[in-house]
Amino acid sequence: MNAPETRTAPPEPHVMKTYGRLPVALSHGRGCWLWDTEGRKYLDGLGGIAVNTLGHGHTRLVPALQEQIAKLIHSSNYYHVPLQEQLAAKLCELSGLTNVFFCSTGLEANEAALKIARKFGHDQGIERPEIVVYEKSFHGRSIATLSATGNPKVQAGFGPLVEGFVRVPLNDVAALDSVAASNPNVVAVFLEVIQGEGGVNPATVEYLQAVRRICDERGWLLMLDEVQCGMGRTGKWFAHQWAGILPDVMPLAKGLGSGVPVGAVVCGPRAANVFAPGNHGTTFGGNPLAMRAGVETIRIMEEDGLLQNAATVGAALRAGLERELAGVDGVVEIRGQGLMLGIELARNCGELLGRAAQAGLMLSVTADRVVRLVPPLILSADEAAQIVAILAPLIKTFLAEAQP
Ligand SMILES: Cc1ncc(COP(=O)(O)O)c(C=O)c1O
Numbered sequence: 001m002n003a004p005e006t007r008t009a010p011p012e013p014h015v016m017k018t019y020g021r022l023p024v025a026l027s028h029g030r031g032c033w034l035w036d037t038e039g040r041k042y043l044d045g046l047g048g049i050a051v052n053t054l055g056h057g058h059t060r061l062v063p064a065l066q067e068q069i070a071k072l073i074h075s076s077n078y079y080h081v082p083l084q085e086q087l088a089a090k091l092c093e094l095s096g097l098t099n100v101f102f103c104s105t106g107l108e109a110n111e112a113a114l115k116i117a118r119k120f121g122h123d124q125g126i127e128r129p130e131i132v133v134y135e136k137s138f139h140g141r142s143i144a145t146l147s148a149t150g151n152p153k154v155q156a157g158f159g160p161l162v163e164g165f166v167r168v169p170l171n172d173v174a175a176l177d178s179v180a181a182s183n184p185n186v187v188a189v190f191l192e193v194i195q196g197e198g199g200v201n202p203a204t205v206e207y208l209q210a211v212r213r214i215c216d217e218r219g220w221l222l223m224l225d226e227v228q229c230g231m232g233r234t235g236k237w238f239a240h241q242w243a244g245i246l247p248d249v250m251p252l253a254k255g256l257g258s259g260v261p262v263g264a265v266v267c268g269p270r271a272a273n274v275f276a277p278g279n280h281g282t283t284f285g286g287n288p289l290a291m292r293a294g295v296e297t298i299r300i301m302e303e304d305g306l307l308q309n310a311a312t313v314g315a316a317l318r319a320g321l322e323r324e325l326a327g328v329d330g331v332v333e334i335r336g337q338g339l340m341l342g343i344e345l346a347r348n349c350g351e352l353l354g355r356a357a358q359a360g361l362m363l364s365v366t367a368d369r370v371v372r373l374v375p376p377l378i379l380s381a382d383e384a385a386q387i388v389a390i391l392a393p394l395i396k397t398f399l400a401e402a403q404p
Pocket of ligand 1: 105106108110138139140141192226227229253254
């Protein structure tokens with residue numbers, strides 16, 4: 001692996017400083033491996049933050065995208081884009097839902113979902129519709145989506161926030177029942193099936209089923225943000241499918257285009273006709289290149305059995321981490337599903353990011369104390385074992401340093 005030399009950040013005087021970056025500049029990738037501009041090699045446990053479904057430089061995705069770029073990158077939504085219908089039909093087949101709106105990012109998909117919920121309310125004569133959202137949630141950084149987000153750090157400095165949200169804790173049916181009993185303006189419930197940025201916190205199957213039931217009883221929309229946990233990451237196409245329920249609205253992005261920006265809002269019959277022409281739109285959404293990326297990503301996932309791979313390699317990765325970290329003081333919990341795993345530690349561990357990179361492993365830390373792994377879904381069992389072999393000693397050493 002990489003030598004433990006000191007790295008210096010490349011100068012970036014003109015890029016706005018919205019990120020605390022590591023001193024690493026990546027140059028190219030192949031499969032689950034990345035190389036930086038100095039020629040150092042990294043195992044990708046991050047997948048561009050749950051984006052690079054097919055890893056890097058995929059031998060079937062790249063030529064398909066090259067062909068599409070040469071043919072048509074962008075046309076505009078003034079005209080029909082046949083690839084939109086192709087991807088929409090596939091997403092409907094996989095989800096059991098009926099219609100799709102395309103955009104380019106996760107926050108845009110969520111923004112559209114929030115607009116659908118509000119208009120759904122207005123269409124019933126509810127003038128000030130409210131949407132139930134969750135503690136520790138993350139839905140994006142536009143003003144509306146950061147208002148829906150349950151993280152004061154994301155909101156700080158950007159008030160006044162958008163109104164119309166009621167916040168509850170995850171996996172607490174009584175809290176949702178009490179909102180239902182006291183608030184006649186609620187029109188929708190909006191949650192991540194597995195909270196990603198909030199620390200890899202799964203909604204339980206029982207909770208998801210209860211939310212579906214309450215939404216049905218009340219006539220609310222169930223809106224599941226699958227931007228991070230969807231697209232095969234948990235071993236099913238969509239994480240809510242483990243609970244055997246159907247949402248009314250499902251925002252997607254991240255893994256859908258394997259690195260090409262694609263966002264989508266997939267809707268069932270109760271939400272699909274809420275928007276009329278002129279109610280919503282975006283210049284880039286549904287462009288031929290993005291649509292081709294989505295179509296080819298799903299095609300390759302099906303051909304190569306990547307749902308099964310996410311389930312089995314994810315289980316092996318988790319088992320390896322559980323085995324190596326068993327009984328280690330300061331490891332609070334290992335949780336998640338498939339290739340979306342979090343290791344909660346007893347103390348803030350942001351510095352593990354740099355240490356892991358130094359050791360040749362890409363990962364992330366969310367909610368201050370949770371090491372998160374969201375690698376490409378092509379990860380092999382051998383690569384999973386290599387992640388364990390690098391990460392477990394790093395965590396043990398880090399925790400041991402904190403001992404008195
Ligand atoms: C669950 C969830 N929703 C929405 C977003 C926002 O997506 P984007 O960064 O593409 O706007 C994210 C990003 O991390 C996310 O994890």
